[in-house]
Amino acid sequence: MRILVVEDDNRVAEALVGALRRNGYDVQRAANAAQALNAPPVDLVLLDLGLPDRDGIEVCRELRATGGVPVIAVTARGGEPDRVRGLRSGADDYVVKPFGTAELLARIEAVLRRSMNHPTHRDRPLALDGLEIDLAQRTVTLDGQPVPLTRKEYDILAVLARAGGAAVARDQILVEVWQTTYDGMSRTLDVHLATLRGKLGRTGSLVRTVRGFGYRLTIPDPTPPPPATGP
Template sequence: MRILLVEDDHRVAGALTGALRRNGYEVLRAATAADALAAPAVDLVLLDLGLPDRDGIEVCRELRARAGVPVIAVTARGGEPDRVRGLRSGADDYVVKPFGTAELLARIEAVLRRCMIRRTPEDQLLAVEGLEIDLGRRTVVVDGRLVPLTRKEFDVLAVLARAGGAAVSRDRIVVEVWQTTFEGMSRTLDVHVATMRRKLGQSAILVQTVRGFGYRLSAPGTDG
């Protein structure tokens, strides 16, 4: 697996590069936004948002628009508005400095795991145990049967499918689907999930509740 580390602090970059290589990753280094956008294809990007030549949020949006590569924002900006802005820009995860190496490695593994769902060459079809979600056509098929989901129901299911079996917090689903941090939306999310499960029929078992946290899309037989 090849990781692009975008970090202008040489000390931080050196420590991270060493840790990543010791854990089996190939590491490319970029110190500026220009270098990051000119880098060859990688499996994941660790992106510092405080870059000297451009705002990291803009770089994140451009990276996702160009290649759809997974991005983990690594930044000292720890406020809630900053985290929400980072996630809305397309970041798959958001890590606030200072952080432990073990935590960062675990987050990298989780993001890469989410990307292991089978996809078409156009990166538009997600398939999980007989459930097919076409992101381009915004359609859901269960065992050959077209399931009529509303726009928000589809968006919730797509967020879970992209997570590749990893649990997704209620807060993150609400931010990605409704683009708000309003706590009252949690109940709205539950209603949409309940309706979606009824429409999915037997495949509703795939949409599992992670008590006290959120939801995940998993194969039958897993704990949840």
């Protein structure tokens, strides 16, 4: 995935670019609005709203109007009016400085996932011990019967299902489901997970806790074991 970092502060830009590259992203940097608007196509833009040559809100609108690229606004302006203005300008998310690398990476992953407007292999129905999760249709059934999940419960299960059995950090679930990493929401996540497991009945044990990190969905390896070789 290609990311454009639009940041005029060299020290901040270097830290961002380094962190993103260490996490496997192909990163370009623009120091002002002119460079950002003339940059080659990318998959996502991290846009500082305090640019030296133009208002970042205007740049966000122009980026969305010309190419529809997902934009995460990165700024020190954290007041509610600023957030509303940024989101209404077309930003897909709004991150306030200072922020943690883990939070930013989780938000990037969430925005990139939402920006995929076509089905992928991760959106195919997933069948596990009578439990079927259809991500394209947003339905969950157990032994052919609908499971009455709330929106948040479904969203948690979908995040885990799309991870394909890999562990998902608690912070990433909070970002994708509640758009926050606020510590006060951690208990809310625990309550929703307990209720989700209960509604999944015997298959609730498929949602496993990864101690000190997060959660994962137990998905059997589809690759059959090699045939046994006799003497």
